[in-house]
Amino acid sequence: NEQPGYQVETHPQELFLTAGASQGLDLACTLFAKSGDLVFVEEPTYFVIEKIFREHNLDVVGVSTDEHGMIVSDLRDKLESGMRPKFVYVIPTFQNPTGVSLSESRREELMVLAEEYDFFIFADEVYQLIYFDAPPLPPLRAFDKHNRAISFGSFSKILAPGLRTGWIHAAEETVAKFTSSALAFSGGGFNQFGSVLIKHVIDLGLLKKNTDLLRKVYSDRSRLMGDALLREFGSSVAYTCPKGGFYYWIQFPEGFDTEKFLSECEDQGVSYRPGNSFSESGKFARYLRLTFTLYEETEIKEGVSRLGAAYKKFT
Amino acid sequence: NEQPGYQVETHPQELFLTAGASQGLDLACTLFAKSGDLVFVEEPTYFVIEKIFREHNLDVVGVSTDEHGMIVSDLRDKLESGMRPKFVYVIPTFQNPTGVSLSESRREELMVLAEEYDFFIFADEVYQLIYFDAPPLPPLRAFDKHNRAISFGSFSKILAPGLRTGWIHAAEETVAKFTSSALAFSGGGFNQFGSVLIKHVIDLGLLKKNTDLLRKVYSDRSRLMGDALLREFGSSVAYTCPKGGFYYWIQFPEGFDTEKFLSECEDQGVSYRPGNSFSESGKFARYLRLTFTLYEETEIKEGVSRLGAAYKKFT
Numbered sequence: 001n002e003q004p005g006y007q008v009e010t011h012p013q014e015l016f017l018t019a020g021a022s023q024g025l026d027l028a029c030t031l032f033a034k035s036g037d038l039v040f041v042e043e044p045t046y047f048v049i050e051k052i053f054r055e056h057n058l059d060v061v062g063v064s065t066d067e068h069g070m071i072v073s074d075l076r077d078k079l080e081s082g083m084r085p086k087f088v089y090v091i092p093t094f095q096n097p098t099g100v101s102l103s104e105s106r107r108e109e110l111m112v113l114a115e116e117y118d119f120f121i122f123a124d125e126v127y128q129l130i131y132f133d134a135p136p137l138p139p140l141r142a143f144d145k146h147n148r149a150i151s152f153g154s155f156s157k158i159l160a161p162g163l164r165t166g167w168i169h170a171a172e173e174t175v176a177k178f179t180s181s182a183l184a185f186s187g188g189g190f191n192q193f194g195s196v197l198i199k200h201v202i203d204l205g206l207l208k209k210n211t212d213l214l215r216k217v218y219s220d221r222s223r224l225m226g227d228a229l230l231r232e233f234g235s236s237v238a239y240t241c242p243k244g245g246f247y248y249w250i251q252f253p254e255g256f257d258t259e260k261f262l263s264e265c266e267d268q269g270v271s272y273r274p275g276n277s278f279s280e281s282g283k284f285a286r287y288l289r290l291t292f293t294l295y296e297e298t299e300i301k302e303g304v305s306r307l308g309a310a311y312k313k314f315t
Numbered sequence: 316n317e318q319p320g321y322q323v324e325t326h327p328q329e330l331f332l333t334a335g336a337s338q339g340l341d342l343a344c345t346l347f348a349k350s351g352d353l354v355f356v357e358e359p360t361y362f363v364i365e366k367i368f369r370e371h372n373l374d375v376v377g378v379s380t381d382e383h384g385m386i387v388s389d390l391r392d393k394l395e396s397g398m399r400p401k402f403v404y405v406i407p408t409f410q411n412p413t414g415v416s417l418s419e420s421r422r423e424e425l426m427v428l429a430e431e432y433d434f435f436i437f438a439d440e441v442y443q444l445i446y447f448d449a450p451p452l453p454p455l456r457a458f459d460k461h462n463r464a465i466s467f468g469s470f471s472k473i474l475a476p477g478l479r480t481g482w483i484h485a486a487e488e489t490v491a492k493f494t495s496s497a498l499a500f501s502g503g504g505f506n507q508f509g510s511v512l513i514k515h516v517i518d519l520g521l522l523k524k525n526t527d528l529l530r531k532v533y534s535d536r537s538r539l540m541g542d543a544l545l546r547e548f549g550s551s552v553a554y555t556c557p558k559g560g561f562y563y564w565i566q567f568p569e570g571f572d573t574e575k576f577l578s579e580c581e582d583q584g585v586s587y588r589p590g591n592s593f594s595e596s597g598k599f600a601r602y603l604r605l606t607f608t609l610y611e612e613t614e615i616k617e618g619v620s621r622l623g624a625a626y627k628k629f630t
Binding site: 193 | 335337338341345346349350351363364366367369370371476477478479500501503504505506508551601
């Protein structure tokens with residue numbers, strides 16, 4: 001209730017502490033899927049998680065996205081064609097890499113499909129509290145009538161990545177699966193020391209202070225990056241200014257290749273992650289992802305201006 | 316070189332930091348095996364790891380043990396009969412639960428078999444530094460001519476479990492598999508904060524001090540438990556006094572059932588882990604495991620005397 005961005009009732013028995021969202025997702029793969037099982041992800045999606053799924057020998061299939069997030073009707077088509085996933089991995093809010101959020105009606109439809117076709121939703125909601133002007137839609141648990149959603153949160157994005165602590169928020173019976181896993185039994189928990197530190201941080205009100213500060217700083221940096229992009233690129237590229245999260249997802253003209261462009265940029269001393277690293281479909285050659293969270297204002301200006309100079313030289 | 320118990324050359328590029336031995340083993344399962352793969356363990360073995368293997372849908376088969384550890388000729392028979400494991404999980408030194416150590420000739424033969432039949436050895440060596448009188452045989456890496464051994468160490472047993480930090484020691488190319496895993500990439504490491512704390516602890520010489528202290532304290536407690544067992548049970552049970560590690564593995568007369576005996580003991584306010592929880596073979600009904608590390612001397616005496624009273628009442 002301290003966090004207006006979270007907006008969903010939370011009971012202690014529905015929470016489980018992890019060593020970060022990825023560790024939680026990795027454990028969930030072990031507990032909820034077997035080698036060869038099918039899982040769906042958004043296209044594009046967070047490339048590291050896709051690799052974790054592949055390391056578990058899961059069969060990863062992409063579902064198309066647009067400015068309202070995963071196109072749930074595309075997911076329905078795939079399900080109706082007979083595909084049976086163990087889970088659907090989705091980043092509903094301020095998606096990585098696109099920055100967009102899943103609409104309310106799609107959230108509802110996604111949860112209906114999960115129940116109808118008997119799969120879990122792995123909801124990576126690590127950007128939920130990083131909103132700029134208004135709080136985003138509530139986490140998927142708010143739309144979860146049949147306990148199909150497992151939400152993965154992290155203190156890495158809102159406090160300190162090095163503490164390696166995150167949480168799972170899910171139905172009590174789902175949390176029990178994590179709690180009774182052998183790996184949790186072995187260590188007695190995934191990060192006792194970090195968790196205790198964070199408890200004190202929360203009790204002292206410092207987490208609230210920090211998320212307020214991050215929202216302000218990241219919002220300023222995001223706006224600054226937007227201004228710089230407009231100045232350097234005008235209408236030659238397309239993007240939506242993010243309403244939260246970490247990323248700008250930039251679309252270049254048709255035929256543009258952001259992997260080739262990268263070496264020109266690196267010559268100019270600036271870098272980014274090319275669109276195709278977020279999907280194996282090869283559909284995102286004209287896209288690139290920029291992030292603004294780590295950099296000071298002068299660095300952002302300088303970076304975008306180097307990107308613009310590289311673009312002029314390249315085209 | 317500060318630790319005479321380690322006795323094996325170690326290069327930085329052969330080390331990888333984990334969030335504890337179990338987390339390292341869990342990641343190794345993901346990276347080195349697929350659902351349905353076969354793995355061998357000692358019989359009996361550390362029951363929690365066996366469960367972790369099963370959560371990865373691995374097919375777990377036991378290899379017999381005696382007072383010199385895993386009977387490697389039994390392993391050879393299984394291999395010659397056509398069984399092909401992805402890895403063999405072994406606790407070579409001060410085994411859990413038996414307390415015994417794998418002999419030198421068996422260490423050598425095990426490594427020969429690993430090369431001949433193309434599998435890895437997952438060596439759980441978390442008790443390596445907890446020896447009482449003389450250092451144990453060196454870790455399996457010392458016998459590893461073909462880079463088949465992956466050693467899992469932990470600060471949990473020698474410093475503080477709550478810090479959730481351990482290490483993997485293996486050939487450089489094996490370590491590279493862990494380093495380049497998606498999960499390691501995602502977090503940038505499994506416990507940065509804990510690792511930095513431990514670095515300072517080591518640099519200040521406190522780890523050496525602590526392992527020296529643990530050896531002394533555990534050695535005293537182990538001897539005390541041995542004396543108490545002799546006093547309470549005389550020759551009605553059999554056991555070997557451990558030369559290191561955490562455990563007494565007690566054999567009762569044929570036909571004795573330590574699962575049934577447990578409720579009598581719990582009525583007397585003392586507990587233990589019954590032998591059959593360390594193997595699904597059901598061969599260890601007459602065994603139980605005691606641990607002495609956590610308890611003060613008076614508690615150990617009181618515990619063993621309650622165990623003796625329960626035994627008298629039960630038989």
